Amino acid sequence: MIAIDRMTIGSPPAGFSFARTGQGAEGKWNVVADATAKTGRAIEQQSADSTDYRFPLAIHESFSAKNLIMQIRFKPVAGRIDQAGGIVVRLTDPDNYDVARANALEHNVRFYRVVAGRRQQLGTSNIRVTSNEWHTLTLRAEGERFTVSYDGATLFEAKDDTFRDPGGVALWTKADSVTRFDQVTITALP
Numbered sequence: 001m002i003a004i005d006r007m008t009i010g011s012p013p014a015g016f017s018f019a020r021t022g023q024g025a026e027g028k029w030n031v032v033a034d035a036t037a038k039t040g041r042a043i044e045q046q047s048a049d050s051t052d053y054r055f056p057l058a059i060h061e062s063f064s065a066k067n068l069i070m071q072i073r074f075k076p077v078a079g080r081i082d083q084a085g086g087i088v089v090r091l092t093d094p095d096n097y098d099v100a101r102a103n104a105l106e107h108n109v110r111f112y113r114v115v116a117g118r119r120q121q122l123g124t125s126n127i128r129v130t131s132n133e134w135h136t137l138t139l140r141a142e143g144e145r146f147t148v149s150y151d152g153a154t155l156f157e158a159k160d161d162t163f164r165d166p167g168g169v170a171l172w173t174k175a176d177s178v179t180r181f182d183q184v185t186i187t188a189l190p
Helices: none
Strands: 016-022 029-033 041-045 054-060 068-078 084-093 096-103 108-115 118-126 135-142 145-150 153-159 168-172 178-188
Touching: 041 054, 054 084, 068 084, 068 096, 068 168, 084 135, 084 178, 096 135, 096 145, 096 168, 108 145, 108 153, 118 145, 118 153, 168 178
Parallel strands: none
Antiparallel strands: 016 054, 029 041, 041 178, 054 168, 068 135, 068 178, 084 096, 084 168, 096 108, 108 118, 135 145, 145 153
């Protein structure tokens, strides 16, 4: 588990580097106080740049795996274009990875592969995602099988063998999404 409770409020989250897929401004990631967060602190993507094809990334600097389970607890706070939060796995670089994401404006959870900066949807589920409430999103990557769960329920599985090597993990948002993350758990699988 990433120790957000030990991070300094008002500073970028320790142990992460930052990048962006697509166009527009880089993301602005900081640790904020949030009384509703499990430990009273959360990592927040704060930039409200409304460029539609813009995906800010907070990349964990010291983890790489092919097979893993990553779970986040996230809260969509604001955004007129989007209110989304997601999990990136098998990240090769900011333009090549797999991502599961939930969107409070579209009320869906989707799984994409991103190759050379272009998204291709591989799975989807229409489900209520509420703003200003905490939700959990889990992505299990094992071989070519990906399992996406939301608030404890498995939604769907997808198969993809685009990224066959170990890669990094990241937090993900879209466009003008102001999203908070208060728990990030990563478990490597054999």
